Amino acid sequence: MSPVHATGELLASRKVGAYHHLSVVARGVAEEFRPGTFVAVTVGTPGTSATLAPRPLWIHRVRPVGGHGLALQLVLEVRGAGTRWLAEQPVGARLAVTGPLGRPFALPKEPVACVLVGEGYSAAPLFPLAERLRERGCPVTLLLGAPDESRLLSALEARRSARAVTVVTRDGSVGQRGEIADAVTEVLRRAEAAVVYAAGPEPMLHAVAAAAEAHGAWSQCAVEQPLACATGLCHGCPVPVVGEDGVARTVRACVDGPVFRGDRVRWTELVR
Amino acid sequence: MSGPQIPGLALRNPVIIAAGCGGTGRELAAYSPLDALGAFTTRTITLNPRPGGPAPRVVETPSGLVHSTGCPNPGLEGFLATELPPLVQAGARVVVSVAAASVQEYAELVRRLGRAPGIAAVEVNLSAPDAAAHGLFDVREPFHMTSVLTAVLRELPAGIPVLAKLRPDVLRVVEAARTAVESGAVAVVVGGPQPAALPDGRAAGLSGPAVRPLALRCVTEVRAALPSLPVIGAGGIGTAADARDFLRAGATAVQVGTALLHDPTAAARLVAELASDDAALAGTAPAEPSPPVRPSRPVQINTDPSQEQPR
Ligand SMILES: Cc1cc2nc3c(=O)[nH]c(=O)nc-3n(C[C@H](O)[C@H](O)[C@H](O)COP(=O)(O)OP(=O)(O)OC[C@H]3O[C@@H](n4cnc5c(N)ncnc54)[C@H](O)[C@@H]3O)c2cc1C
Ligand SMILES: Cc1cc2nc3c(=O)[nH]c(=O)nc-3n(C[C@H](O)[C@H](O)[C@H](O)COP(=O)(O)O)c2cc1C
Ligand code: FES
Numbered sequence: 001m002s003p004v005h006a007t008g009e010l011l012a013s014r015k016v017g018a019y020h021h022l023s024v025v026a027r028g029v030a031e032e033f034r035p036g037t038f039v040a041v042t043v044g045t046p047g048t049s050a051t052l053a054p055r056p057l058w059i060h061r062v063r064p065v066g067g068h069g070l071a072l073q074l075v076l077e078v079r080g081a082g083t084r085w086l087a088e089q090p091v092g093a094r095l096a097v098t099g100p101l102g103r104p105f106a107l108p109k110e111p112v113a114c115v116l117v118g119e120g121y122s123a124a125p126l127f128p129l130a131e132r133l134r135e136r137g138c139p140v141t142l143l144l145g146a147p148d149e150s151r152l153l154s155a156l157e158a159r160r161s162a163r164a165v166t167v168v169t170r171d172g173s174v175g176q177r178g179e180i181a182d183a184v185t186e187v188l189r190r191a192e193a194a195v196v197y198a199a200g201p202e203p204m205l206h207a208v209a210a211a212a213e214a215h216g217a218w219s220q221c222a223v224e225q226p227l228a229c230a231t232g233l234c235h236g237c238p239v240p241v242v243g244e245d246g247v248a249r250t251v252r253a254c255v256d257g258p259v260f261r262g263d264r265v266r267w268t269e270l271v272r
Numbered sequence: 273m274s275g276p277q278i279p280g281l282a283l284r285n286p287v288i289i290a291a292g293c294g295g296t297g298r299e300l301a302a303y304s305p306l307d308a309l310g311a312f313t314t315r316t317i318t319l320n321p322r323p324g325g326p327a328p329r330v331v332e333t334p335s336g337l338v339h340s341t342g343c344p345n346p347g348l349e350g351f352l353a354t355e356l357p358p359l360v361q362a363g364a365r366v367v368v369s370v371a372a373a374s375v376q377e378y379a380e381l382v383r384r385l386g387r388a389p390g391i392a393a394v395e396v397n398l399s400a401p402d403a404a405a406h407g408l409f410d411v412r413e414p415f416h417m418t419s420v421l422t423a424v425l426r427e428l429p430a431g432i433p434v435l436a437k438l439r440p441d442v443l444r445v446v447e448a449a450r451t452a453v454e455s456g457a458v459a460v461v462v463g464g465p466q467p468a469a470l471p472d473g474r475a476a477g478l479s480g481p482a483v484r485p486l487a488l489r490c491v492t493e494v495r496a497a498l499p500s501l502p503v504i505g506a507g508g509i510g511t512a513a514d515a516r517d518f519l520r521a522g523a524t525a526v527q528v529g530t531a532l533l534h535d536p537t538a539a540a541r542l543v544a545e546l547a548s549d550d551a552a553l554a555g556t557a558p559a560e561p562s563p564p565v566r567p568s569r570p571v572q573i574n575t576d577p578s579q580e581q582p583r
Contacts, residue, residue, distance in 0.1 A: 002302050005537045042534055050334040052480055052534050098536065228330035228337060229533035232299035235292070235315065235344045236330030238323075250323040250344065255299060271327050 003231070004028040008097040010089050011071055017150035019121055020076040020087045023065065026097035030062040030070035035129035036199075036222055036259045039072060039099030040230035043082040053228045055082045056254075058199070059100060060124035072097075075124045075153060101230055102258045105129055105197055105220050111137030112194035115187055115217075116162070117208050119145045119180055119200030123153040125222065129197060130161040139163050141191040145180035145204070149173040164191065181207035188215045198222065198262070202270055209262025219262030223270075225253040240266040276310070276524045278459045278502045280433035281393045283310040283525055284365065286515070287542045290506055290529030291316055291369035291395060291437070292341065297359045300532065304540035307363025310525055314355070316369040316397045318408075319381045321347035325406065330533075331470055335508075336482035337530050338468050340475060342406045343371060348381055352388050360390035367435065371397040371408045375423045378409070383427040395435040396424055396457075398448075399464035402475040411439070414451040421455035437461035438490075440483070440507065445490045446497040453501050461527065462494055463487025463507030480530040484508030488521055495522035510538055512545035 008026030015021075029039060040054035061073040078087050089095070105125070108114070114133050116126040123144055130140045142162040146152040147170045158165045167175025168183050176183060181204060188196065188211060196215075198208040199222035212219035228236040232255030239253045241264045248266065251257070276286045284307075291313040294300045306312055324344025331338045346354060351368075359366045368391055372378040382394060398417055404410040411417050417436070424434055436452035438445055440463045449460045465477025466486060487507025494503050505523035509515050510531030518526050531538040 005303055005535060051332065052335070052337055052530060053330075053332045054534050096535065226328060226331075228332070228339075229536075231295070231303075231533075231536050233293055233295040233536065234330055234339070234533050235295070235324060235341050236328075236339065238327050238329065238344070255295075 002032065003099055003101050005096065005098045008095045010091055010093045010095055011065055011068060013087070013089065013091060017152070018077065019151070019153070020078070022074040022076055022086070023063075024072045024074060024095060024097060025065065025068045025070070026072065026095070026099070027069075029097055029099045030059075030072050033059050033062045033072075033100050033128075034104035035125050035132060036104035037100035037102050038125075038230075038258065039074070039097050040101060040227070041086060042096035043085045051082055051085075053082075054098065054230055055086065056101070056224075056227050056230050058122065058124040059128075061128055075121045077121045077151070098231060102254060103256070105222070105259050107132060107136065108138060108195050113139045113141070113192050114195045114197065115141045115143060115191050115193040117143045117145075117180060117184060117196065117198040117200070117204075118153070119204050120147070120151050121153060122200040122222070122224065125199055126197065127154065127157065127161060134161070139191070141187060141193070142166070143168070143180060143184060143187045145169070145200070147171065180204050181211075184208050184211045185215070188212065188217060193217045195220065196262070200224075202267065205262070205265075206267040209265065209267065212262055220259055221262045221265065222259045223253055223257050223265070227254050230254045240269040242266060278433065278435075278504075278524060280431070280458055281311070281365075284308070285310045285543050286519060286523075286525040286546060287539055288367070288504065288525055288527045289313055289532070289539060290527035291397065293529035293532050296355050297362065297364060300536060300539075301362055303536035305362075306359065308543055309364065309539055310543070311365035311367050311392060312359060313367040313369050313395055313527065314351070314359070315345055316343045316371045316400070317345050317348060317351045317381075317385075318343060318371055319348050319377050321345065321350055325474075328470065333478070334482070336478050336480035337533065338470055338476045338478050339465070340402045340405070340470055340477070342402075343400075343408070348384055352385075356388060356390060365392040366390060367393045367395050369395045369397050369437070370424075371400060371403070373407055373409055375409070375419050378420050379423040379427045382424050386428045386432055391432055393433045393435055394424065394428060395437050395461060396420060397437050399437045399439045399461075401439070401465050401467035401477040405475040414447060417448065417451050418455050421452060421457060425456040433458040435459050435461055435504065437464055440464055440466055440487055440490050442486060442489050442493065446493050449494045449498055449501060449503075453498065459502035459504055459524065460494060461504045461506055462490045463505055479507070481508040481510065484514060488517060491518055491523050492521045510535075512542055512549065515542055515546060516549070
């Protein structure tokens with residue numbers, strides 16, 4: 001997989017719940033997409049902006065758009081200056097996009113039961129992953145969490161792409177009240193999961209990786225760390241891991257990840 | 273285009289990747305062919321492997337990046353085994369950046385490094401603004417620099433030129449440059465990170481457009497005081513116009529760092545834009561012929577980076 005840096009165009013931007021769904025065409029990026037890879041979008045005016053770090057965003061979907069070829073669907077939560085700038089861009093705006101970046105989720109060779117766990121916007125890459133897994137005959141169970149209903153990603157769609165869906169919200173506005181960590185063990189048991197895929201904040205990933213290990217399942221965790229370059233150039237995104245050889249090392253979240261085996265990450269040393 | 277001349281180092285063009293900003297080279301190669309660049313400077317390599325410092329390592333600030341990576345690297349042996357061969361194979365002119373905890377360690381590092389084939393030059397990192405915090409030799413005074421460079425020059429085969437990357441202290445950079453030449457460096461790199469702090473107070477460096485005017489001042493000061501010393505300018509260079517400012521101020525070449533972190537194609541673009549640029553080409557010719565700067569040890573011109581240096 002070879003990433004490219006391209007000038008793209010914003011085809012659509014619309015508010016859905018608490019998020020902004022963006023559709024972006026950038027030549028050569030969508031073609032190489034695999035679930036778990038991401039793009040880095042330059043914020044501000046390239047070359048003159050005071051904002052130097054690009055903003056990483058999961059690729060939610062890749063869809064053909066008439067006359068434009070494949071477009072990237074991105075889900076944006078406005079947090080700070082960069083994401084606010086992106087949300088305010090008008091349709092037609094030019095965006096510098098680098099991608100697809102990072103190592104994708106590894107797919108099982110056998111048609112085994114898989115549980116996909118996502119929190120908030122981080123559930124974005126799990127939907128195309130669910131499609132790929134179903135194509136391979138894997139029974140898919142989804143566990144989606146969010147602070148509230150407005151931050152729950154595509155729960156309706158989830159029911160179409162999975163055999164079973166569990167929803168938890170912190171305020172109980174939809175599904176069970178609580179955290180993913182409270183629900184995951186029971187979901188793994190019911191699904192008889194062999195592989196667990198997770199994307200979201202670190203405490204959740206840590207809890208899911210631990211639950212997977214206790215259950216005897218493999219886990220694949222997509223880690224979100226602040227990325228200064230997102231392309232592997234700056235060594236600014238350390239993730240402490242244990243290698244296949246049992247030796248502790250520090251690798252880069254953006255190119256050696258963002259997807260890691262849950263039992264390889266030294267979670268307690270992963271600082272934000 | 274005939275490249276800019278630094279004794280012993282035939283650059284293809286004036287665009288050099290700055291230390292620590294090109295990954296291992298493999299990541300950058302996806303966006304810029306390495307054999308089209310003037311040269312590729314590695315991240316700073318130390319004798320023993322280093323995991324680097326804790327997160328956050330790189331933080332945004334208006335028009336700048338504050339960074340304290342702690343020089344993560346696989347150590348000399350790991351570098352020679354896994355990172356140098358692919359760089360050489362990709363046709364890069366490889367400048368190896370080095371740092372050490374002591375003068376003795378510098379000597380051992382370059383003694384072993386000097387035997388490896390394919391190294392175009394060694395850049396001694398005398399500019400790390402967080403060196404002491406990371407257990408590296410903190411070069412603040414000219415006598416520190418003399419002892420490091422003397423040890424490096426004594427141990428390195430004569431065919432490998434030594435570049436000294438200086439602290440970008442506007443008031444003392446000329447003194448540092450003079451010390452570097454007198455110690456045997458063939459060129460100086462001027463305009464590296466300014467001493468700064470991360471939001472949590474850890475010692476760090478500031479790079480990017482924010483430091484460009486300071487870096488340019490450092491280049492002009494050194495150029496005025498030591499007109500025959502080749503100067504490589506660095507600091508916030510991202511566009512052809514930025515590079516031209518440095519070349520016009522007398523820099524022989526420029527290094528590009530932070531610009532690559534938000535546009536990994538920046539270096540390739542600079543190469544292309546400068547290639548069709550008479551003003552830039554004129555600027556790359558030294559104002560007057562450089563006298564031999566290492567008279568006791570004649571410099572061999574290394575044009576083929578894959579060729580092993582004679583010992
Ligand atoms: C691999 C990956 C995929 C992501 N996918 C999405 C996505 O699909 N949708 C989405 O809304 N967000 C996503 N994020 C998080 C998003 O990039 C951050 O919310 C964003 O960088 C914060 O930028 P800002 O401009 O809003 O905040 P600012 O406060 O302006 O950010 C300041 C700096 O902190 C860094 N930073 C701050 N918070 C985060 C964070 N949570 N994660 C990483 N870096 C951070 C930024 O990169 C930036 O350099 C992803 C992050 C990663 C690492
Ligand atoms: C993330 C990052 C890592 C760096 N690592 C090194 C390093 O290992 N050794 C070194 O000599 N300089 C290092 N530098 C400094 C650059 O080589 C360069 O001198 C400096 O950033 C100024 O140029 P720029 O503004 O174009 O980035 C680093 C800079 C950054 C931003
Ligand atoms: S963010 Fe620069 S190496 Fe990962």
